[in-house]
Amino acid sequence: MKKNMPPDELARDGRFVRVNMVERISDPRNGRGPTGGRVGARLTPDRPGAPDAARALMHGIFVGEIQALEGAGRTCWDFEVGAGSDDVPFQLKLDMARQCWDEARHCEISVKLSEWMGTEIGEFAESTFLFEAACNPDPVLRLTGVNRALEGLAIDVFNTMKEFGNVVGDPVLEFCEDWMLADEVTHVKMGSDWLRRLTVDDPERRKRALEFQRIVDKLFSGGGFRGDDEDSPVHLARRFREMAGFTVDEIDEISDLARQARAEARARTAGATAGAAAEAG
Amino acid sequence: MADPKKPRAPFAPWDRRELPGTFTVEDTAKRVGHYKWVEMRLFEALGGWVATVPELDVKMRLGTHCYKHAWHSELWHKRLPELREMNPDRLTRPPNEAMEEFFKVLTEPEDQGQTIEKLVGVYRVLIPRKIAAYTYHLNNTSTITDAPTIRSLKLALNDEFDDWRDGEMLIQALIETDEEVERAAAHQTRLEKIMLRAGGVAGPGSLGSVPETMTEEVPV
Amino acid sequence: MTKVVVIPEAFTLVHFESGRIQDLAAKVAGLVGLPADVEIRIEVEEQSPLGRVRVESIDPITIAVQGGAFEHAKKPRQLSDDSVVDVLGRVFHRIKDRLDPDFGKPPPDAELTLQQATAWDAYCVGRSDRLGLHPSKARRLYHFRNRHGFTDVADATFERLWNAEHLTWADIEAACAATASARQPA
Ligand SMILES: [Fe+2]
Numbered sequence: 021m022k023k024n025m026p027p028d029e030l031a032r033d034g035r036f037v038r039v040n041m042v043e044r045i046s047d048p049r050n051g052r053g054p055t056g057g058r059v060g061a062r063l064t065p066d067r068p069g070a071p072d073a074a075r076a077l078m079h080g081i082f083v084g085e086i087q088a089l090e091g092a093g094r095t096c097w098d099f100e101v102g103a104g105s106d107d108v109p110f111q112l113k114l115d116m117a118r119q120c121w122d123e124a125r126h127c128e129i130s131v132k133l134s135e136w137m138g139t140e141i142g143e144f145a146e147s148t149f150l151f152e153a154a155c156n157p158d159p160v161l162r163l164t165g166v167n168r169a170l171e172g173l174a175i176d177v178f179n180t181m182k183e184f185g186n187v188v189g190d191p192v193l194e195f196c197e198d199w200m201l202a203d204e205v206t207h208v209k210m211g212s213d214w215l216r217r218l219t220v221d222d223p224e225r226r227k228r229a230l231e232f233q234r235i236v237d238k239l240f241s242g243g244g245f246r247g248d249d250e251d252s253p254v255h256l257a258r259r260f261r262e263m264a265g266f267t268v269d270e271i272d273e274i275s276d277l278a279r280q281a282r283a284e285a286r287a288r289t290a291g292a293t294a295g296a297a298a299e300a301g
Numbered sequence: 302m303a304d305p306k307k308p309r310a311p312f313a314p315w316d317r318r319e320l321p322g323t324f325t326v327e328d329t330a331k332r333v334g335h336y337k338w339v340e341m342r343l344f345e346a347l348g349g350w351v352a353t354v355p356e357l358d359v360k361m362r363l364g365t366h367c368y369k370h371a372w373h374s375e376l377w378h379k380r381l382p383e384l385r386e387m388n389p390d391r392l393t394r395p396p397n398e399a400m401e402e403f404f405k406v407l408t409e410p411e412d413q414g415q416t417i418e419k420l421v422g423v424y425r426v427l428i429p430r431k432i433a434a435y436t437y438h439l440n441n442t443s444t445i446t447d448a449p450t451i452r453s454l455k456l457a458l459n460d461e462f463d464d465w466r467d468g469e470m471l472i473q474a475l476i477e478t479d480e481e482v483e484r485a486a487a488h489q490t491r492l493e494k495i496m497l498r499a500g501g502v503a504g505p506g507s508l509g510s511v512p513e514t515m516t517e518e519v520p521v
Numbered sequence: 522m523t524k525v526v527v528i529p530e531a532f533t534l535v536h537f538e539s540g541r542i543q544d545l546a547a548k549v550a551g552l553v554g555l556p557a558d559v560e561i562r563i564e565v566e567e568q569s570p571l572g573r574v575r576v577e578s579i580d581p582i583t584i585a586v587q588g589g590a591f592e593h594a595k596k597p598r599q600l601s602d603d604s605v606v607d608v609l610g611r612v613f614h615r616i617k618d619r620l621d622p623d624f625g626k627p628p629p630d631a632e633l634t635l636q637q638a639t640a641w642d643a644y645c646v647g648r649s650d651r652l653g654l655h656p657s658k659a660r661r662l663y664h665f666r667n668r669h670g671f672t673d674v675a676d677a678t679f680e681r682l683w684n685a686e687h688l689t690w691a692d693i694e695a696a697c698a699a700t701a702s703a704r705q706p707a
């Protein structure tokens with residue numbers, strides 16, 4: 021078995037269909053008027069489409085869990101134990117193996133929860149962006165991108181879903197998200213701890229890792245999907261992020277990034293609307 | 302309650318533990334080092350394979366089992382300094398070259414269509430060998446002096462039996478044709494032959510007696 | 522056969538064919554039993570990947586559909602026959618009820634409460650299921666629970682609506698009242 025497996029080789033059964041990020045981003049509907057693009061309003065029960073939005077989001081979480089499992093597994097395999105820059109400490113591998121177990125449980129939880137929500141496995145398309153971040157050849161960048169940026173996003177998503185479950189009175193949804201949220205906090209903490217430990221004498225590497233995290237964070241704040249604003253579909257879970265090793269400054273920075281991404285998306289929308297009006301006129 | 306001052310036997314009548322054991326501290330540390338090496342190679346392989354198997358049930362089981370073997374490797378890692386091996390990495394090694402070769406062949410299958418081979422290597426060859434070596438160790442070490450190793454062996458064995466059952470049932474569920482039976486058997490035979498040369502997961506003597514052809518342990 | 526008009530005639534942002542939507546709509550209208558002499562206008566908002574569908578008017582029959590409602594969940598921007606059939610099966614049953622004087626007088630779509638809409642949907646989609654349109658019962662049950670509570674009363678009410686024929690608007694309102702009282706804390 022080779023090291024560093026490319027994302028297009030991820031093994032799936034026939035139910036799963038993959039869409040790539042380029043396809044999503046180049047969708048000509050993006051930014052067209054108030055209902056253009058994929059980003060909806062905040063996930064609240066009063067939205068008529070809320071149950072379906074929750075189902076789709078849960079399926080996204082499910083495939084994300086599969087990829088998180090695969091990514092952690094590959095980190096166990098791809099690196100040797102050692103002190104070189106391509107190597108990792110033994111303890112880091114143990115953490116990744118532990119994450120494998122956690123993510124495998126999250127897959128199990130997600131399958132049961134999706135069934136409860138009336139969703140079939142593979143009902144929605146799968147984007148493999150999480151695993152793509154898990155392919156970074158530098159273990160520090162890999163952990164920062166996956167465990168801090170993407171698992172950080174998972175904290176925000178689980179917290180939002182947990183609140184949704186609580187408000188609509190769905191005991192299964194709330195229960196599942198509560199447990200997964202607890203695990204994700206430990207995963208983000210792993211990312212924070214290893215980033216600090218492995219770059220203690222290498223500020224350059226730490227800078228590169230944080231830059232990689234910023235890129236991933238911004239991609240997922242795209243169009244305002246996640247942020248601090250009242251109407252962001254997914255809210256920044258500040259308290260849980262602090263538990264996971266984020267400083268207040270770091271959380272503020274993600275909030276700013278999200279606001280920036282949201283403003284850019286709004287500007288694009290306004291531009292497209294104005295363009296359409298000009299065309300019509 | 303009886304008189305608290307009355308002398309009592311230090312070993313209760315039902316406590317049948319005995320002092321003698323087959324292994325010295327040095328023997329034990331060596332075996333434990335081999336165990337750690339094997340558990341590490343195994344959890345790494347299981348982790349790597351997760352992304353390569355399309356079957357969801359197998360994918361999730363491999364992820365779960367991956368952690369258990371990582372935890373075993375940690376148990377052994379922590380036991381080494383207690384066995385006078387202050388540099389655990391020194392003894393974290395395979396018993397011989399054949400064992401290295403075994404893991405090379407074990408981790409050869411990579412394609413999505415090779416789940417049977419992946420599972421057969423682990424659950425029909427390696428894990429039964431681990432159960433054998435751990436059980437031999439458990440039954441022959443000093444029940445008094447080596448209690449910490451015994452505890453770890455029991456914890457590990459508990460997982461090994463569970464995982465062996467999981468893996469074997471997955472294999473049985475995946476094999477549907479004569480041709481697949483033959484594929485499984487061929488891969489098992491190939492690996493068993495290497496394992497035979499290796500002498501078990503702790504090398505010759507994994508199960509006590511060393512076959513005559515194998516009296517010399519080949520250092521790596 | 523029912524006449525169906527799809528707006529727009531040609532799609533530019535998604536790979537939908539209005540002819541295909543027309544054919545499917547006419548087939549479903551026939552199965553549901555809409556009168557053959559009515560004209561149905563389906564206005565698709567192709568720039569929206571969201572999935573809202575609304576009956577805008579009954580005379581003439583006008584349905585406003587956000588493009589996502591007809592989209593293949595696994596293939597972005599592609600039309601899904603199953604989605605079209607699923608959506609129209611539900612909406613056509615609703616229209617059939619509105620055209621039936623015995624059904625009663627429900628408020629316009631825009632004024633339905635979420636509870637009323639999901640209760641009526643359960644009744645509509647149950648009938649689609651019996652016509653062989655293969656909607657997802659599990660999905661509808663989840664919608665229903667979200668709106669009517671995660672209670673035994675809600676589940677039993679859903680089952681009754683799903684299996685029912687010849688209900689009236691008063692029955693839908695009674696179903697809503699039953700689940701509402703079960704949602705009140707004791
Ligand atoms: Fe997870």
Ligand SMILES: [Fe+2]
Nearest residue numbers: 088171204207
């Ligand atoms: Fe995680």
